[in-house]
Amino acid sequence: MAAPTTEEQEEFLLSCRYGDLDEVKQFIDQFGAASAAEIRDDNGNTALHMLCGNGHADVLDYLLPIIPPTLLSAGNSAQSTPLHWAALNSHLDIVKKLVQFPGGPGIDLIDNKNAAGRSPLAEAELAGWDEGAQWLVQMMKLDPGGNVKEGEVDDANDPAEGDDAPLAPEDIEIEIEDADGQMAKMRLGAQQ
Missing domain, CATH: 1.25.40.20 (Ankyrin repeat-containing domain)
Incomplete structure (x- = not known):
């Protein structure tokens, strides 16, 4: 060719x-x-x-x-x-x-x-695109210390849930550092 x-x-x-x-x-x-x-x-x-x-x-x-x-x-x-x-x-x-x-x-x-x-997540947040930011966060996983980690959702710190009980998105709140170094809390599934 x-x-x-x-x-x-x-x-x-x-x-x-x-x-x-x-x-x-x-x-x-x-x-x-x-x-x-x-x-x-x-x-x-x-x-x-x-x-x-x-x-x-x-x-x-x-x-x-x-x-x-x-x-x-x-x-x-x-x-x-x-x-x-x-x-x-x-x-x-x-x-x-x-x-x-x-x-x-x-x-x-x-x-x-x-x-x-x-990151692409930070770009979505800066653009004010909540739907996309929430989807990206849902794709990420949390480790037992509450830090973002790929592949898992942590429910060990929730006394109302058993070890194997799935969490609904609205039951998960995470903190994300934005592009300016500020910490922002986000609740998955929450409508704004």
Whole structure:
């Protein structure tokens, strides 16, 4: 396969940005998924940054199975990942697809910090996107000391619950450090 020209690469990124699935498919047919995975703009943004930041789930569904899973955690020049962009722009469907993609990094994506020291969760909070922040927190797990840990929910400190009794989201309150270093309390499932 021939390598795409600079103009063809720019057109591909624009197709991802604007959600033009037919153009994306045409590029993949002509140049291959490996070529698409290597393309970056002047700020280091990938095709995933473009489509995740703009909420194009159909293009994401097409590209996820054919690109390297490492692209999900690729940072741009500001070290922001596609998940950062999806969270910043309040695209819950995209956030879920990125975190839950079977071949990808999974919940580890939530811990990636950009150059400003913010995780995708912090970006969601700064954007005032409570629904997304709550979903991201629900995907995280808490260790017995109350610290955020992947994979578990702690109910050991609740005397009303048995060791194996599940907690409802509204029964969980967590503290999260925001981008300014301030501690914020959040109750899962609480409507605001």
